Amino acid sequence: MSQPPDPPASAAAEHPFTAVRVTRSFDEVVRQLHEGLLSGRYSPGDRLPNERELGELLRVGRSTVREALRMLELQGLVEVRPGRNGGIFVAEPSGRNVGDALETLLRFRPPSRAELLEFRVSFEGETAWWAARRATPEECERLLALAAAVAEAAAGGAWEQLAEHDVAFHEAVAEAARNQVRVAVMQAINHPLREGVMAMGAEADASVRGAVADDLQAIAEAIRDGDSDGARDRMREHVERNPAFGQPQT
């Protein structure tokens, strides 16, 4: 987004000068593609002109287009597929990429795990509070089903599925809270968390695993009963007991 205009960013704030920055042409291509995607002329799944055509339209070389596409791809705005009937497709924006960015940051600045936990305790607690006030009966049912699925996976030792359902549960809570911002943030912090959950599962003993499922069940019930304070407190305890963030190594 605002990268080209102000690279120094947090630098001095007293001089009215800003670093001269000549726009590289692939940055301009990125900008134009962003505008095109925002214009509403495309829907997720639509195919954009291919690389060669884009180059002609924008009057730039193919490699320039490709460098821009790599950025769009990393931002999760397009998906590129090779082969006949392949091409450049508009993607469904999701918190996924924010999560990837956060994951990268945490990989390169590991000390912030405690910070992430601290944030999650308050954020997820609040989210549960709102979910308890807004969840529809269908959503409550889904939450209970997911809690049950986690219990089953824990009993069966299926770590992968346990992680999958646990993440789904947290995201479902955010959706029940009816707030896109929360959904985005939840997706962002849950993706990097996921491997951590799996790593934990492999080590944790049965009591811990059972506790996870019990926690989720209690949260789901509180949300169903509209007990917002209870949902918040139980979620906070759950997150605190299960930081679930393993070493984000390769």
Added chain:
Amino acid sequence: MSQPPDPPASAAAEHPFTAVRVTRSFDEVVRQLHEGLLSGRYSPGDRLPNERELGELLRVGRSTVREALRMLELQGLVEVRPGRNGGIFVAEPSGRNVGDALETLLRFRPPSRAELLEFRVSFEGETAWWAARRATPEECERLLALAAAVAEAAAGGAWEQLAEHDVAFHEAVAEAARNQVRVAVMQAINHPLREGVMAMGAEADASVRGAVADDLQAIAEAIRDGDSDGARDRMREHVERNPAFGQPQT
């Protein structure tokens, strides 16, 4: 990050199969550069081999290296400078890029103003709470100075500066809360907010403008006094009174 392994992502979760995905070579280059940067052999500011040399080392063409570099650059891991004595430099990882990613997402899935406001009330309130417990004397001084700057700008009708300082104040609170995740989220929600603040300034009458400055002053004082509950409540009131969110159009 985890992009290459599972493009379908949220698809079926019952089969143990994962989509076959041939690794493009620039993805491999990204992976190796990540490893190299994580290895600890480089410090921020160090210069990596130039594009041609990297291509030779990794046995790939220069365009492949460049596509990888665009991604590293977007992730905030390297900085590329042209010219003699230019090259590829290791960057200091920061929450900035997470903020950019979140900003991109919000640009493409604009949340309603109500949703953003609701999130901000709780998020910024909590942030102020932590700031009151952790701010150093220098940070408190900076907060008070920023509040004063806002008051001055409001009195003088300098909307641009008012917005600038207001945003800086909120980010300074996040920094005082000593949590990178909060800083990243704050940066993310403040960027789209900024234009909104300016739009508001042009319309608001003097009393509103003065109230903004008073709010910030009160918040800064509560943080200085270590009154965490007071800081949180005042911040919540401030945000509620000043949603300040224009249309996030181009």
Added chain:
DNA sequence: TTGACAAAAACATCAGACCATAAATACGAT
């Protein structure tokens, strides 16, 4: 000392070729 100009080192861009992939199509045997 100053200014103008040339040289050098790096990224930026382009054009074109060729490879790899995956779907569509054609074709031939059953």
Added chain:
DNA sequence: ATCGTATTTATGGTCTGATGTTTTTGTCAA
């Protein structure tokens, strides 16, 4: 007709070499 295989074709993936642009450094003369 149906199935399986081969060919075609549209697309992205990669490499190469040439050329442009930007920035710093060096040089030389006024």
